[in-house]
Amino acid sequence: MSLVDAAMRTTHLLFGAIWVGSVLFVTVAILPLARDGDVNADPIERVAGRLTTVSRASALLLFVTGGHMAANGYPGDDLLSTTNGNLVIAMLVLWAALAALVEVGSSKLTDGLRMKKVRAPAQDALPLFRAATAVGVLLLLVAGAITTNALV
Numbered sequence: 001m002s003l004v005d006a007a008m009r010t011t012h013l014l015f016g017a018i019w020v021g022s023v024l025f026v027t028v029a030i031l032p033l034a035r036d037g038d039v040n041a042d043p044i045e046r047v048a049g050r051l052t053t054v055s056r057a058s059a060l061l062l063f064v065t066g067g068h069m070a071a072n073g074y075p076g077d078d079l080l081s082t083t084n085g086n087l088v089i090a091m092l093v094l095w096a097a098l099a100a101l102v103e104v105g106s107s108k109l110t111d112g113l114r115m116k117k118v119r120a121p122a123q124d125a126l127p128l129f130r131a132a133t134a135v136g137v138l139l140l141l142v143a144g145a146i147t148t149n150a151l152v
Contacts, residue, residue, distance in 0.1 A: 005072065012065035016143060019058035020136035023102060026051055027129040031109075034122035044122070045113040048106050055102040062095060087146050094139045101132035 001009075030047055033039045070079060070088050079085040105128030112121025 005069070008065045008068045012062060012069065013143065013147075015058045015061045015065075016139060019055060019062070019098070020133075020140055022051055022054045023098070023129065023132045023136050027126070027133045031122045031126045031129055034118050035126060037119050039118065041113040041116045041118050044118060045110060048109050048113065051102065052106045052110075055099065055106070059095065059099045066091065066095070084146050084149065087142050091139060091142050091146070094135050094142065098132055098135045098139060101128050101135060105129045105132060 026047065030039075030044065034044045066088075074082070074085045074088065079088060105125045108128065109121045109125040112118075112124065
């Protein structure tokens with residue numbers, strides 16, 4: 001494995017873990033506090049803004065590094081004809097779903113927080129973030145299966 005390939009793989013896995021971990025933290029720690037009214041709107045709005053930044057940056061980096069790894073690791077029709085290639089396609093679908101869920105969830109949350117409401121926006125965003133967390137965990141599981149060749 002070349003140095004560039006190793007850097008791409010490391011960056012890909014690192015930012016995937018940061019992204020999923022951030023979503024998980026907001027889902028498990030932040031939104032329940034907001035839903036229960038234990039925190040005011042300003043800090044939650046800052047957290048939502050930072051999550052959006054992390055999500056967008058991670059999505060972009062994962063697209064670039066994943067594209068590099070797919071182009072170099074699955075020549076010809078290997079992406080469509082091998083188990084790991086199919087898992088890469090599944091990752092792309094899950095990646096898009098995670099990005100969409102976080103964007104929509106953050107938007108719902110932020111819209112309500114700007115009106116200085118906390119409980120209702122947190123309650124409305126929580127199902128989207130729970131779904132995003134599930135998708136994120138699936139992404140990490142698929143990444144593990146690809147990395148270890150567990151399904152080959």
